Amino acid sequence: MQDYIFNDDFLLQGKAARRLYHDYAKDQPIIDYHCHLPPDEIASNKQFPNLTDIWLKGDHYKWRALRSLGVPEAFITGDASDEEKFMAWARMVPQTVRNPLFHWTHLELKNVFGINEYLSEKNAMKIYGQCNELLAKPSHTTKGLLTEFRVKYVGTTDEPWDSLEHHRRLAAENFSVRVSPSFRPDKVLFIGSDAFFTNIGLLEKASGIAIKDIASLLEALRNRVVFFHANGCRVSDHGLTQMPAKQQFSKALENELAGFLVNKKGSFSDPEAYMGYVLSELCKMYHEHEWVQQFHLGPIRNNNTRLNKKLGADSGFDSIGDAPQALQMSLFFDALDQVDQLAKTVIYNINPSFNEVFATMLGNFNDGSVKGKMQFGSGWWFLDQKDGMEKQLNALSNMGLLSTFIGMITDSRSFLSFPRHEYFRRILCNLIGDEMEKGLLPNDEKWMGDIVSRICYANAKEYFNL
Structure with missing residues (x-):
């Protein structure tokens, strides 16, 4: 890019x-x-089941941003599926520019998962799949x-x-x-x-x-x-x-x-x-x-x-x-x-x-x-x-x-x-x-x-x- x-x-x-x-x-x-x-x-050398589990759960920085963007709580801390929560975050990332979340998000995707593109709704499922594959490997346990x-x-x-x-x-x-x-x-x-x-x-x-x-x-x-x-x-x-x-x-x-x-x-x-x-x-x-x-x-x-x-x-x-x-x-x-x-x-x-x-x-x-x-x-x-x-x-x-x-x-x-x-x-x-x-x-x-x-x-x- x-x-x-x-x-x-x-x-x-x-x-x-x-x-x-x-x-x-x-x-x-x-x-x-x-x-x-x-x-x-x-x-226990935890193996995370997916990107939402390691990345979005417990992250009140992201939660505050999602609420500011009008995202319902179900997709933040509620009962939506992990995939749905990730998609909610991915859709909103382009709107976080000038907030440090924009920098942190992409540095984490790049340095941990080798993702060299901006996260958005368009590529969210592809990135979610790539990251989940890596999380199944020993290199990405705790x-x-x-x-x-x-x-x-x-x-x-x-x-x-x-x-x-x-x-x-x-x-x-x-x-x-x-x-x-x-x-x-x-x-x-x-x-x-x-x-x-x-x-x-x-x-x-x-x-x-x-x-x-x-x-x-x-x-x-x-x-x-x-x-x-x-x-x-x-x-x-x-x-x-x-x-x-x-x-x-x-x-x-x-x-x-x-x-x-x-x-x-x-x-x-x-x-x-x-x-x-x-x-x-x-x-x-x-x-x-x-x-x-x-x-x-x-x-x-x-x-x-x-x-x-x-x-x-x-x-x-x-x-x-x-x-x-x-x-x-x-x-x-x-x-x-x-x-x-x-x-x-x-x-x-x-x-x-x-x-x-x-x-x-x-x-x-x-x-x-x-x-x-x-x-x-x-x-x-x-x-x-x-x-x-x-x-x-x-x-x-x-x-x-x-x-x-x-x-x-x-x-x-x-x-x-x-x-x-x-x-x-x-x-x-x-x-x-x-x-x-x-x-x-x-x-x-x-x-x-x-x-x-x-x-x-x-x-x-x-x-x-x-």
């Missing part, structure tokens, strides 16, 4: 950008240190895809009560890709949620510790941190609207919590103090075990009450929030730093108007102990597209040091999302290559190429001690 834009030089608009990408970025292995891939599907994409490390996202049986199985098999758990105890932090006591029960069962007060709660969490560490975990993760402003927990609150845990009814008077204290104690545990802690900040979740009740959480009704971030980040990190218990930290921002806020805040807590100790995480969720990535890279470059950046993640539940690393690498190389040709950076390919290659792989390898 003469006008097909997804060629070898896609997004690379100059000679320097093309050299940087093809010679220094393209063939770097992948460290995907934060994602939501199901570890059971990796351990393990096959991870190997094909040269993935070296996958950090899954796991509840404190997870058994980690699938991670242990993969470790025992000596699978070439290191699949490690990441500790995400948020469900224990949200004391006002309807499922709080259910989650406390799960934590009790997993730890073998009866949770009756703040001390036993922290003991149970420590038990699970130790268990996760013994099973290869070196990373924690939290998804919050903002960092809690309070970290002190008074004797009166301790007594109230003890009664609340026993009675299992009513409401707790100061949820933020509870969250802040428990989270700060967890962060001290992370520091003790030399983990990396991650904080994803800023979204407003489950905005559409009617459809959230009908379809459940994580169905595509979340958006960018505008909650204040700076002061609460400062207070939280400073309290840990004052007692020298601030672990290596990655902060992800979802509101682009706060990019400079995040970049400058993190610089306050680099203390010379570790290169790039405080990291401004890659463009995340609504910002993991060209404009969002460029803004994050520019803010990091202007307010911090791009050369220490640990690069891209997929943050995805899909085994087809690894081309996002390629997408990021092309954008990075184009940004640096363009400034080389404009005389804003030295036109020294080896110098700039070394920085590019480290951002794509070596910095993360060093940061996570892989």
Whole structure:
């Protein structure tokens, strides 16, 4: 196809950008240190029955687009057949231009299935058949895809009560890709949620510790941190609207919590103090075990009450929030730093108007102990597209040091999302290559190429001690 834009030089608009990408970025292995891939599907080496199953199920990006285009829910999350759902998506792809879905869709078809044409209603059934044939082969199982994409490390996202049986199985098999758990105890932090006591029960069962007060709660969490560490975990993760402003927990609150845990009814008077204290104690545990802690900040979740009740959480009704971030980040990190218990930290921002806020805040807590100790995480969720990535890279470059950046993640539940690393690498190389040709950076390919290659792989390898 003469006008097909997804060629070898896609997004690379100059000679320097093309050299940087093809010679220094393209063939770097992948460290995907934060994602939501199901570890059971990796351990069982799942074979996907068709393209819809691996590509459309669970993809709220696509779901939002389909709803915007007036597609009935039956063809999105409903009871239409897999083939019908794929056809609904294929018909709408030509209308997604300038949304990152248009780029992601075609990079995934090209890199995973060798499809070098635009998807539309006209060629949908042919492409569906070609992809389904490949999905029946060993090269396109979960393990096959991870190997094909040269993935070296996958950090899954796991509840404190997870058994980690699938991670242990993969470790025992000596699978070439290191699949490690990441500790995400948020469900224990949200004391006002309807499922709080259910989650406390799960934590009790997993730890073998009866949770009756703040001390036993922290003991149970420590038990699970130790268990996760013994099973290869070196990373924690939290998804919050903002960092809690309070970290002190008074004797009166301790007594109230003890009664609340026993009675299992009513409401707790100061949820933020509870969250802040428990989270700060967890962060001290992370520091003790030399983990990396991650904080994803800023979204407003489950905005559409009617459809959230009908379809459940994580169905595509979340958006960018505008909650204040700076002061609460400062207070939280400073309290840990004052007692020298601030672990290596990655902060992800979802509101682009706060990019400079995040970049400058993190610089306050680099203390010379570790290169790039405080990291401004890659463009995340609504910002993991060209404009969002460029803004994050520019803010990091202007307010911090791009050369220490640990690069891209997929943050995805899909085994087809690894081309996002390629997408990021092309954008990075184009940004640096363009400034080389404009005389804003030295036109020294080896110098700039070394920085590019480290951002794509070596910095993360060093940061996570892989």
